[in-house]
Amino acid sequence: MTAQWIDSWSPVEGRERAEKVYRDCFNAEPAGVGSAPGRANLIGEHTDYNDGLVFPFALLHRTFIALTAREDTIIRLVSAQEDAVWEVDLDEVAPGAHTGWGAYVAGVAWALREQGYAVRGFDAAVTSCVPYGAGLSSSAALEASAAVALDEVFGLGLAGTVDEPNDEGRKVLVQACIRAENEIAGANTGGMDQSASLRAQAGHLLLLDCQTQDVQQVPFALSDVGLALLIIDTRAPHQLVDGQYAQRRATCEAAAVALGVPSLRAIADAGRSADEIAAQLTAPGALPSDQNPEVAVRRVRHVLGDIERVRRVVTLLDEGRTEEVGPLLTEAHVSLRDDYEVSCPELDVAVDAANAAGALGGRMIGGGFGGSAIALVRLDEAQKVADAVAAAFADKGFTAPGFMVAEAGAPAF
Ligand code: ADP
Ligand code: MG
Numbered sequence: 001m002t003a004q005w006i007d008s009w010s011p012v013e014g015r016e017r018a019e020k021v022y023r024d025c026f027n028a029e030p031a032g033v034g035s036a037p038g039r040a041n042l043i044g045e046h047t048d049y050n051d052g053l054v055f056p057f058a059l060l061h062r063t064f065i066a067l068t069a070r071e072d073t074i075i076r077l078v079s080a081q082e083d084a085v086w087e088v089d090l091d092e093v094a095p096g097a098h099t100g101w102g103a104y105v106a107g108v109a110w111a112l113r114e115q116g117y118a119v120r121g122f123d124a125a126v127t128s129c130v131p132y133g134a135g136l137s138s139s140a141a142l143e144a145s146a147a148v149a150l151d152e153v154f155g156l157g158l159a160g161t162v163d164e165p166n167d168e169g170r171k172v173l174v175q176a177c178i179r180a181e182n183e184i185a186g187a188n189t190g191g192m193d194q195s196a197s198l199r200a201q202a203g204h205l206l207l208l209d210c211q212t213q214d215v216q217q218v219p220f221a222l223s224d225v226g227l228a229l230l231i232i233d234t235r236a237p238h239q240l241v242d243g244q245y246a247q248r249r250a251t252c253e254a255a256a257v258a259l260g261v262p263s264l265r266a267i268a269d270a271g272r273s274a275d276e277i278a279a280q281l282t283a284p285g286a287l288p289s290d291q292n293p294e295v296a297v298r299r300v301r302h303v304l305g306d307i308e309r310v311r312r313v314v315t316l317l318d319e320g321r322t323e324e325v326g327p328l329l330t331e332a333h334v335s336l337r338d339d340y341e342v343s344c345p346e347l348d349v350a351v352d353a354a355n356a357a358g359a360l361g362g363r364m365i366g367g368g369f370g371g372s373a374i375a376l377v378r379l380d381e382a383q384k385v386a387d388a389v390a391a392a393f394a395d396k397g398f399t400a401p402g403f404m405v406a407e408a409g410a411p412a413f
Contacts, residue, residue, distance in 0.1 A: 022290065050263050059409055347368070
């Protein structure tokens, strides 16, 4: 079974594609083109909304948006990946009022205006090679591309230039994108994706502290040490996702209250023993009656474990012990599968088949219940491992997966 590879577009190709979509729809040339990457996360999953640590990087796969400002407040949007033109008056954008993909873009304009920036209406055309709903954050790529394009055409001065990105300004754009997704698109997000898309740097992992929003750029050049990171898009249909994500967040929040801390991050930093935490969570009346204490103990164990694993991976990379990252990925997968219970058969088969074929380790990434997995492999074995995963999917009768060899790409610009 031969693996199918998901190609990325060059920046020039993506720009030209977006300009063409714009021209075909609006019969004019766009004033500017913005683009932003999807992301993968090496380690630290479901830790962002617990004020924890995450360790993502930007993909080469990007979303492109061609955009022209209007004098009025009308927003007209078209996407090569969607059928209908999406139209709204910016003055009428409000939480809970919208459905559909355009809400991600209109929401960014709304959030920037809420923050006091002079944004009006605009016409925009979108196209992307980031796969949808694959856990690679096409939604954040869409928001971030809109954010930098709006920054450019309305002269907000927040993004900086390609060579000299303005990280403080980008933090403002990140917040606008998060508000767009949470409040206008109505999708839950913890904030990792938007930071990765706007604040990552080419050739680097982004160590993001979700408590302070502080970042550290960590060099990520696997091919220099004969390794590669394989991304496996399982193409599994997302099921049950919305309710499950909200439940996990609610359990973490209830556990933090029971433990007397603002977020689970504080417990991770306090270095308390697992037994002590379990005893406190399972004490009568510690948790609200809709939370199962035994389940909460496992959920907390995952979050604390993954924050610790991020720290261990940072140390391993720093010491040049890159191969040893592999087993930590698999450890994280087991934790997500058994303690956090957000995996699914396709993700488990992807990780197990990759490891059986010689990967150094692997795990599901993103929210779970579908989406993508990563596997750390020897560079010259990437094809072999991908073929083995494709064969395992065929054996199980699953939809054929898609593959990428990850490279840490540039942020939104
Ligand atoms: P993920 O972020 O993992 O890809 P999400 O469900 O969070 O999955 O976001 C996918 C949604 O984002 C799509 O259903 C669509 O509404 C919107 N979206 C992403 N990319 C595009 C695009 N190129 N054109 C139009 N809508 C897009
Ligand atoms: Mg998303």
